[in-house]
Amino acid sequence: MSRAIIHWRRVPALAVLTLAFAAPAHAQQALGTVLRACGALDANRQLAVQATGGAPAGSVLVASVAGRADVLGDVRIVDPTLATWDAIGARRTRAAEKLEVAQLATRATATLSAAQSYAVRIASSVPGTEVCFAIVAFADVASGPGALQSRAAAGGTSAAPSLTGGAAGDGTTQLLVAAFALAGDPAGFSAAQAGDVAASTCTATATLCLGTVSRTDPGTGALTLGATLGTAVAWSGALASLDRETLLRDGFE
Amino acid sequence: MFRSTIGRMAVLLCALALSLSWSPGAFAQATRTWVSGVGDDANPCSRTAPCKTFAGAISKTAAGGTIDVLDPGGFGTVTITKSITIEADGDYAGVSAAGVNGVIVSAGAADTVTLRGLAIDGAGATLGVNGVRFLAGRTLVLDRVTIRNFNGSGVSFEPSTAATLAMRNVSISRTGQATTTAGAIFVAPTGTGSAALDLDDVHTADDRYGLSIAGPATGVVRDSTIASPAEDGIVANAPTAAVDVTLDGVAINDAGTNGIAANGANAVLRISGCAVTGSAQGLLVSANGRIVSFGDNRIGGNVVNGAPTQVQALQ
Secondary structure, X not given: OHHHHHHHHHHHHHHHHHXXXXXXXXXXXXXXXXXXXXXXXXXXOEEEXXXXXXXXXXXXXXXEEEEOOOOOOOEEEEOOOOOOOEEEEEEXXXXXXXXXXXXXXXXXXXXXXXXXXXXXXXXXXXXXXXXXXXXXXXXXXXXXXXXXXXXXXXXXEEXXXXXXXXXXXXXXXXXXXXXXXXXXXXXXXXXXXXXOEEEEEEOOOOOOEEEEEEEEOOOOOEEEEEEEEOOOEEEEEEEEEEXXXXXXXXXXX | OHHHHHHHHHHHHHHHHHHHHHHHHHHOOEEEEEEOOOOOOOOOOOOOOOEOOHHHHHOOEEEEEEEEEXXXXXXXXXXXXXXXXXXXXXXXXXXXXXOOOOEXXXXXXXXXXXXXXXXXXXXXXXXEOOOEEEEEOOEEEEEEEEEEEEOOOOEEEOOOOEEEEEEEEEEEEEEOOOOOOOOOEEEOOOOOOEEEXXXXXXXXXXXXXXXXXXXXXXEEEEEEEEEOOOOOOEEEEOOXXXXXXXXXXEEEEOOOOEEEEEEOOOEEEEEEOOEEEOOOEEXXXXXXXXXXXXXXXXXXXXXXXXXXXXXXXXX
């Protein structure tokens, strides 16, 4: 009798385990693009963008901002929940291209939906400055300073911009995200490695583009992320990694 | 008979001359020697008969002694293996180091090396390797030194035992030109070595990194500026060996990557009275590093400003 009771008490735990085995399909994945746009800063030195996609509460949002201004400083992201965004990485190229790129991340504390308003504010810049702005949502990765790591920042002129973290994955890394600011139309932007997710957007005159590449579950190999362009352009990029959300879930993958 | 006597006398004179010429070099190194732009390394390096180069003078200078610069000139690269002071008080004392290291210090574990008033320049068809490369010794003091134009670092501090790097009134520019792991000041102890840093009134411009510190290292950087490093202004890399360095009154502007970065679980940078502006990222904490702010810093105008991991009240 007592054994039977214990047995039935185990059922919920077994159910959790079963769910955990089923979970990998949803773990550490790119949930989709929240927004991706380019435009000029308005009189308030901000670019307001309406989201084209949503994100569930608890997901991690990674924002990328690119510009070519003389001064691009004090970048802030304003989202519908007024969350605090942590800076992950940035790169400034002082050559003639004046390419600047920044990455920030936060955790969505509420469900976010399409058509909500976001803005990037750049206090040090001047109205009319063109910037590109993208936010991508990811599931089951941790946020916060301890989990966000700037892996690399570099620049150059190439049709194959690439960033290497300099260290092999440590087994806790679940997401690699790279942002590339491009000083011109790349005539195509795709991930250098199969399986990575890549997308880009350009200003109307294509004098500035922002490309992002991400890889979930990168394992323990070398942390390199790159893109393949249709033509060589000057680029400036930053690579960040985010740690896994829970060890328990990953233990069943 | 006559010829034989002359021959014997000649042999005796030669022997006497040889013994006289050997004895000063072997047993009578001076505690103070001199170099001059018009000197000669065949001289004894005295005040009235100075040598031409530091390398020529150092073998005639006793451990713990001083090589003084008499007048302006270029005095060549040098490798130092003992306690020594090389100083130029007011006169230009150049060390041209195109394609090579300017000064290499590989001294004893208790030795102190002081370089004062030197201008170390790696300009040339091939830039210099490092301005000053410290491999072994107890203390390296750089006072009123300028270092510029190196593919490697301005000061590459790589002690193999516990050692101190003290810098006062030092200017470094255009270093790390061809080496990605180099910059104005690169601190990277080897083996069981460790570094204690005491940097005051140090100014760097247009280097790959301003100050890069690997552990074990402790110390303080005070009243200094770092302008336009292509990568980080000040970075502590401490995934294993600890770095705990205080930055007091340090201004960093226009860093291509991060103004101040603490990378690794054992990296601690404590900042007070610092200004970080115009950089890609002002403060970066990565891989569980720590930036402890005393709440009196000015971090603004960077593409993204970043934030310290903790704010500690002034006491």
